[in-house]
Amino acid sequence: MTHQIILIFHLLAATVWVGGHLFLSIRYLPEALQKKDASILINFKDKFEPVGLPSLLTLLITGILMAYHYDVTFTQWFSFSNGIEKIVSIKLILLFISVGMAINAQLFVFPKVKSENLRPVAFQIITITLIGVAMLVLGSWVRIGGL
Ligand code: HEM
Numbered sequence: 001m002t003h004q005i006i007l008i009f010h011l012l013a014a015t016v017w018v019g020g021h022l023f024l025s026i027r028y029l030p031e032a033l034q035k036k037d038a039s040i041l042i043n044f045k046d047k048f049e050p051v052g053l054p055s056l057l058t059l060l061i062t063g064i065l066m067a068y069h070y071d072v073t074f075t076q077w078f079s080f081s082n083g084i085e086k087i088v089s090i091k092l093i094l095l096f097i098s099v100g101m102a103i104n105a106q107l108f109v110f111p112k113v114k115s116e117n118l119r120p121v122a123f124q125i126i127t128i129t130l131i132g133v134a135m136l137v138l139g140s141w142v143r144i145g146g147l
Contacts, residue, residue, distance in 0.1 A: 003069050006062045010139075013058035018136050020048050020055075021129040029125055038115040041125070045110060053102070059135075060095055063088070070142070083146025087138050090147075094131050094138075101128050 024044055032040040067073075067088045076082075078089045105124050113121050141147060 003066060006065050006069075009058060010062040010066065013055040013062065014132075014136055014139070016051055016055040017059060018129075018132040020052055021125070021132050024048070025125055025129045029122055033118055033122065036115045036118070038113045038118060038121070041118070041121055042110065042113070045105075056095070056098065056102075063091060063095075084142055086147045087142055091135050091138055094135050098128055098131055101131075 024041075028040055028044050032038065067084075070084045070088075072082075072085045072088045076085050077092060080086050080089060101124060105121075105128075109121055109124050138147075
């Protein structure tokens with residue numbers, strides 16, 4: 001039962017994180033590229049950040065709690081020794097990459113963004129969206145025993 005409740009929070013946070021990035025990639029990014037208007041992306045980022053970052057933190061906390069329920073504890077992480085541990089370790093690596101990319105976007109990509117050249121920001125958005133989708137797909141493998 002506890003696991004079920006934690007999983008529900010995990011899935012809600014995944015919905016916000018992945019759903020937000022898919023909407024950004026499919027709806028706002030093409031519009032910004034077409035209109036050559038960086039403000040569309042900056043406005044979305046400013047509105048999404050206060051919900052996106054807490055959802056990423058929720059994914060980390062609930063993910064680690066569920067990993068412990070599967071007996072994948074801290075000492076086993078990154079040993080790539082069994083099916084579920086492999087998924088947890090890959091997800092942790094992808095999550096750290098996502099955090100790194102979010103910091104990079106905040107400090108370096110967005111402050112320099114220019115409406116005439118949206119390529120760096122488009123690359124950043126598409127990469128972080130694909131990483132989120134990959135983490136969702138990896139999660140679906142846990143119930144069948146992992147990789
Ligand atoms: C963007 C980040 C993440 C997304 C989108 C995501 C998404 C998902 C999804 C969709 C599931 C499937 C649940 C099911 O089959 O019912 C899942 C399960 C799971 N995730 Fe994540 N996850 C993320 C991050 C993490 C992290 C960082 C960890 C570990 C540290 C983690 C650990 C787990 C575990 C252990 C399960 C299995 C739960 C179960 O089926 O009992 N996840 N995740």
